[in-house]
């Protein structure tokens with residue numbers, strides 16, 4: 286599903302953020318991407334979104350070489366990729382509800398369907414009471430959850446998360462992980478960039494380790510998934526993804542429309 290071949294990224298300032306990275310993430314996998322600050326984790330995610338272009342090498346998503354796409358085709362790719370940025374990137378002048386709803390509105394869903402889907406996600410992330418608030422009035426953890434709701438709302442085939450538990454207290458971080466695992470169980474491929482060694486240790490999932498732009502380790506999942514505990518304050522609500530169709534859209538078919546748009 287995601288394939289990198291000898292990927293090199295040099296920024297215009299001469300910084301080599303990634304060097305000769307070759308890796309593959311299969312459809313439906315859950316992968317942690319880790320390494321010290323500056324290792325290239327965010328850069329790798331930005332390349333997958335074509336927010337940056339590779340300097341050398343190739344990236345294939347759903348069989349498509351994404352770095353030969355015309356700029357006009359990039360939105361078709363991004364439609365299938367949910368992303369939670371390290372700095373959230375919420376729209377300050379839109380409410381929580383509207384921040385989450387925007388992708389669905391762009392897709393032309395009816396108001397009723399938008400309300401149903403957004404309501405369900407906000408409920409699951411315990412944000413319903415903040416639906417009318419603006420991002421500037423939210424705590425870091427609340428903003429994080431809104432960013433996650435926004436990334437999930439159009440049921441993407443791939444979910445990319447940059448430090449999704451970075452601003453959360455441990456209970457809430459655990460909650461978010463449960464939600465991401467749930468999304469993954471429904472068929473979405475999930476890639477989580479994180480420094481959080483404790484988080485990685487606890488879940489025993491496949492872990493790719495970057496150091497100064499180079500892939501230095503590919504740890505397979507250990508199989509010993511930590512039991513999923515939920516503190517009383519940390520319970521994720523009643524299955525926010527119950528009607529998700531992510532599993533059916535997670536295949537290469539999700540990227541078929543990109544082919545039509547490519548040169």
Ligand SMILES: Nc1ncnc2c1ncn2[C@@H]1O[C@H](COP(=O)(O)OP(=O)(O)OP(=O)(O)O)[C@@H](O)[C@H]1O
Nearest residue numbers: 296297298300302321322323324325326327328329
């Ligand atoms: N837009 C940019 N222009 C120039 N250099 C950049 C840019 N973005 C990142 N870098 C450099 O590329 C390297 C990798 O940065 P990146 O943000 O990918 O690391 P990271 O692993 O995500 O770090 P962190 O854990 O701190 O988020 C760093 O040396 C960084 O300074």
Ligand SMILES: [Mg+2]
Nearest residue numbers: 326327371447
């Ligand atoms: Mg980063």
